[in-house]
Amino acid sequence: MNLSAEARSVLERSMEINDVDNLERDDIETVIAAMPDDRVLLYKNVVSNPIGDLPRYSIHIRIQHMLTFVTFLALAFTGLPIAFFDHFWAAPLNALVGGVEVSRVIHRTLASVMVLSMIYHAFTITLGPLSQILKGRFDIRRTILPSFKDLRDFKDDMLYFSGARKMRPEMDKFMYKQKIHYFAAAFGNIVMIVSGSSFLFPEFWAAILPLSVASHFQEMMRLSHPHEALLALLVIAFWHWYNVHLAPGRFPMQWTFLTGKITREHQMEEHFLEYLRNLVELPEERDYLMDLLSARELDVEEEDEDDLLAEGISP
């Protein structure tokens, strides 16, 4: 496979971070060279364990996800019946959790847990990269920070889905969809915490804001809390759950949030740059891939490459 400049850069940085010696570098380069240029052939032919093959999330991220999703659903369950009090489902749902006297206590307790989870996450995403920077192992492309590449990836992905491009773009550990979702969730969480605290401590917010702003702020918070909650619930129900449960290849669910592992075919298809890092970090993955390529006769010979180039397939 002829790596693109971006992929080559990611691979080189990964080898640098992992102090790869010449022997291992040759091994990695051999695997890369044997890979077909058409990445579609790769992810279509590998064998994947539905539970996951390759490492993706640390135990911290999994705990944070678990805390957030459990508290989020329970918060929606106890909060929405109060916000949308005049809908037919509101009163029975509220009665189910013991009425407003009980649900408001549950709601506030869960909100505190969610805030703690967010603080835990803030520590994780600060201290983790800090430690990597100190050790000289940091690669910003491996983080969830958005970049212009995401816009290009989005455009290329849409072109691929509409049939105008032969391959999906080479995306990193976090692709544009995950970045959208992550920052939407982070923004939503902040809105929910600020607006929720304005209900719980209205005197505090009124005291610290100028008189001309205090009332408008409270109005916005009253509006934002239920709207943001409903929007988040709908995005989770119609998009996030679709992506991780119902989308083709992901049904009945991705186990990543429990096992921390991603399937091989998924990693190759949507996170090819991260897969290159896996090849550097996991010698057993290189062995697996070499075996697969020769067993399925996918290892590239020069004339095949010419054929692909003639078909217009380029990385």
Place this chain on the structure above:
Amino acid sequence: MLNVLKLFFLLILPALVYSHAGWTFEDDEACLLCHKYPKMGRITEDGTLRNYYVIPHVFAKTVHRNVPCTDCHSYIKQLPHKEVKVGVKCDSECHSIKNPATGKNFSHKPIYDKYIKSTHGRKKLAIGPDRDKPYCVTCHTNPIYNPEEGKPPKRIVDRCVVCHEDRKFVVNWYKHTSRRIREVRRSSEEIVQLCSSCHGDKRLIERHMKAAKAEGRKLGEKYPYAVESYNESFHGKVTRFGYKKAANCLDCHADYDNYYLSVHFIRPSRDPASPVSPERKLKTCKRCHIYADKNYASLDPHPTNHKDDNPFRHYAEIVYGWVGDVVLFLLVGMAMVETIGRRRDGVIWKIKKGSSWWRPSKRGRNRKI
């Protein structure tokens, strides 16, 4: 079947008869001579059916059971009486019952005088928009069943009769005072419901808005939205679900020095006498929100999204709605495009035997089997 009938005649019927017999009142003025007939009534000039039937055992359970009819219907001087023009006014004076504190004839006049000066004050036979205002009986419905007037505890009454001798007097006295001592008042939900029966009536509000405009009178800014906005507020939402500590209408609009007196003297918010007037609002907020300051008092307790009431919220809500719709549309659209694209390329829904690429692709490059 016969046994059931026997049981009915032997047990239930006597019990019903007895229960009624125990709830009669003294009819010294012979009013029931005519008013005992259920069909007694007439159709008024404006076509309203009026019924003048008095049900003895029902009346015997009301708070006025000990008041002779002519104490209130003082215009009745002879039987059969002449046509009633005005009817009972609540500021009249009882001649048969003395106020034990003053020794004078009992009357509701002191509280009536307060009420008549309030924003709700009206004459018994009001005309024009005042007809929509509540008269005493609008709120004081004298419910027949009052759970607070249940049987008094025997131990208390037993002690009282040692000196007061007359058990019937003691029981009645106990019922009267204990009801007040227990601070019997409507629940928050009931108060909101009662106020909403007028302030939530759109036709009534429209009538008053028109009348006020024609007369050049000023109405409260929140007058058209009082109920709707309260229901939308945090106070309203939790009160609807039975939470007792959130503010109801009277908690803010009635003066807190003497609640029972001030609920009869509700004034518009522009009147400095009102607890929600700009002069007194902060003090009212501080009753519950002890750390409230002048900024806090500026918060709108009756939020609405009406353009003329709150344009900021009106447009913010529109923007929020659009953002929500567009976000969902785009995300779901993106998921659909992705699914169609990947399905065309041969993906199946579930990983089987190590792969989810078992379908033949319409774009070539199938999985090698």
